[in-house]
Each structure stands twice: as structure tokens, then as C-alpha cells.
Amino acid sequence: MSAWRAITRGVPSRGSVWRYRWLIHERVIAALERARPHAHGVLLDIGCGARxxxxxxxxxxxxxxxxDLAASLYLGAVPPDVFARAEALPIRAATIDTVLGLSMMDHxxxxxxxxxxxxxxxxxGGTLILEFPQLVPLHDPPHDYFRYTRSGVEWLASRAAFETIEIVPIGSLMARVGxxxxxxxxxxxxxxxRVLTELPVRALYVFLQVLFAALDRLCFDPRQVVGHLLVARRVERTPAASGY
Known part of the structure; x- marks a missing residue:
């Protein structure tokens, strides 16, 4: 990987404000840092991409x-430990302590x-950490199906016999505008x-993303969020906790 590619496309961090989509990556990282104390043991990242x-x-x-899927466009240099769909994991029951799923529930x-x-x-008692989009444009058609409200996230968790610990909001309306x-x-x-536009565009990324990150904090609206990060605990099923 070239030095420029590493700078502009490397692993997202809270300080890499010159990168495209830093505005949402920074919010996701902040949400994951809040969820991290609940992660433990063996963690399975579903839809892991390049991790x-x-x-x-x-x-x-x-x-x-x-x-992840073998056909995923987001795989990294290191392949997943298992190729699988999130709805049908080839993993034995009761063998994982933490399940993580990011940027996939809309698909x-x-x-x-x-x-x-x-x-x-x-x-x-295992932990589920799952991201749900709300204010996200249509992307990757035809496999883009749903958006989720906080109430919808709570309902899905309860139905599947998960006790909600916290639902962390990811960004708000100003983040979406940015x-x-x-x-x-x-x-x-x-x-x-692009040889002419790259540096000016990167400079504008910094200006716009810093500006709208500040506006997002100042004008935060919990009803209009880019997404939700569910942190939940597995509980035993009861007849009332299964089925629609």
C-alpha cells in the first residue's frame, strides 16, 4: 500500500478527519467505545469485511x-475465519461470548x-452489539431493504430474547447533512x-466534517439519528419471547 493510500484509506480513527466519511466513522467509534466494556471472551464479527x-x-x-460473505466487496487482505450469511452461521450453539455486527442490517x-x-x-449472558441504520440513503441496490427506529430496534431485541442494556445513538441530522x-x-x-481535485477536496473534507461534527453535537436530536448501536444481553427464551 502506498503512503498516500495508507493516509487516505487506512483504518478509520477518531483523528483522521481528512478521510472520506470520517464524520460517521468517528461517531461509530465513539459508540463502540461506549459498548466495549460489555464485550468479552470470544467475539464473532458478523459481516466483518476488513475488520x-x-x-x-x-x-x-x-x-x-x-x-462474511465470500462475495463481499469489503474483504481485506486477511480472509474471514468463516464464510457465511448472518442468518445461517455454521457455528455451534452456545460457543460465542460476544456477537458484533456493523453496517449490515440494512442489507x-x-x-x-x-x-x-x-x-x-x-x-x-453473552453480549450482542449490533448497528442499525436510520437516516441512511439508498445504497448497494437491490440488496438494501430496511431502516430502523429506536422502537423497532427494541422490539427486535425483545422478540429474540435479548435484554437491552443500552441503545447508543450514532450521529444526528447535522451529521447526515455533512x-x-x-x-x-x-x-x-x-x-x-482527480490529480487536480484531490488536495482541495481533502481540505474541504476537513472543514466540512469539523464544522458539521460541531453542529451535530450542538443541535443533537435523538429522534433523527443516522443509526443506533444496540448493546444487549442474551437471556433465556420464554414462549412470549419467540414468534411475531
């Missing part, structure tokens, strides 16, 4: 496993099955003219 947030869980889990046609599978593979503006800039920063 961009693995480093956040070092020191609190004993093993970090990744699962799942049957979201309840994902939570059912997480419940199956988790040990009693993301839309940087997306427009990103579309300009393509093709043969």
Missing part, C-alpha cells in the same frame, strides 16, 4: 473471529433471523481530473 474496528476490542476479548432481508442466530451461538455534502464532493473527486 476495521478490531483494534478497539483488543484487551477486552480473548479471540476475535470474523464472518438483511429477514433481520429477525440475524438476531435469532446471534442468540443461538451466544452463551448464556455526510451528504462530503458525498457530493467525493463524486467530483473522480476520474482523470
Amino acid at each position: 476495521p474496528f478490531e483494534r478497539l476490542f483488543r484487551g477486552c476479548v480473548t479471540r476475535y473471529l470474523g464472518a 438483511i432481508a429477514e433481520p429477525a433471523r440475524v438476531l435469532d442466530e446471534a442468540h443461538r451461538v451466544l452463551r448464556s 455526510l451528504d455534502l462530503t458525498e457530493a464532493l467525493n463524486r467530483l473527486n473522480r476520474g482523470p481530473t
Whole structure:
């Protein structure tokens, strides 16, 4: 990887404000840092891609496993430990302590099955950390199916026999506006003219993302969030906790 590519496309961090989509990555990292104390033991990252947030869980889990589709466009240099769909994991029941799932629930046609599978593979008292999008534009069609309100997240968790510990909001309306503006800039920063536009666009990324990060904190609206991070504990099923 070239030095410039490493600078502009490396692992996201809270300080890499010059990177495209830093505005949402910083919010996701902040939410994961709040969830991290609940992670423990063997962690399974469903839809792991290139495992961009693995480093956040070092020191609190004993093993970090990744699962993803073989056809995923987001795989890194290190392949997943298992190729699988989130709705049908080839993993024995009650063998995982923490299940993590990020940036995938909008692409799942049957979201309840994902939570059912997480419940199956988790040990009693295990932790589920799952991201749900709310204010996110259509992307990657035709496999973009759902957006979720906080009430919908709570319902799905309860139905699958998870006790909600916390639902962490990820960004708000101003973050969404900032993301839309940087997306427009990103579309300009393509093709043969990129050699001329790259540095000015990166400078605008910094200005816009810092500005809208501040506005997002100042004007935060919990009803209009970019997404939710569910932190929940596995409990034993009862007849009332299964089925629709």
C-alpha cells in the first residue's frame, strides 16, 4: 500500500478527519467505545469485511473471529475465519461470548433471523452489539431493504430474547447533512481530473466534517439519528419471547 493510500484509506480513527466519511466513522467509534466494556471472551464479527474496528476490542476479548460473505466487496487482505450469511452461521450453539455486527442490517432481508442466530451461538449472558441504520440513503441496490427506529430496534431485541442494556445513538441530522455534502464532493473527486481535485477536496473534507461534527453535537436530536448501536444481553427464551 502506498503512503498516500495508507493516509487516505487506512483504518478509520477518531483523528483522521481528512478521510472520506470520517464524520460517521468517528461517531461509530465513539459508540463502540461506549459498548466495549460489555464485550468479552470470544467475539464473532458478523459481516466483518476488513475488520476495521478490531483494534478497539483488543484487551477486552480473548479471540476475535470474523464472518462474511465470500462475495463481499469489503474483504481485506486477511480472509474471514468463516464464510457465511448472518442468518445461517455454521457455528455451534452456545460457543460465542460476544456477537458484533456493523453496517449490515440494512442489507438483511429477514433481520429477525440475524438476531435469532446471534442468540443461538451466544452463551448464556453473552453480549450482542449490533448497528442499525436510520437516516441512511439508498445504497448497494437491490440488496438494501430496511431502516430502523429506536422502537423497532427494541422490539427486535425483545422478540429474540435479548435484554437491552443500552441503545447508543450514532450521529444526528447535522451529521447526515455533512455526510451528504462530503458525498457530493467525493463524486467530483473522480476520474482523470482527480490529480487536480484531490488536495482541495481533502481540505474541504476537513472543514466540512469539523464544522458539521460541531453542529451535530450542538443541535443533537435523538429522534433523527443516522443509526443506533444496540448493546444487549442474551437471556433465556420464554414462549412470549419467540414468534411475531
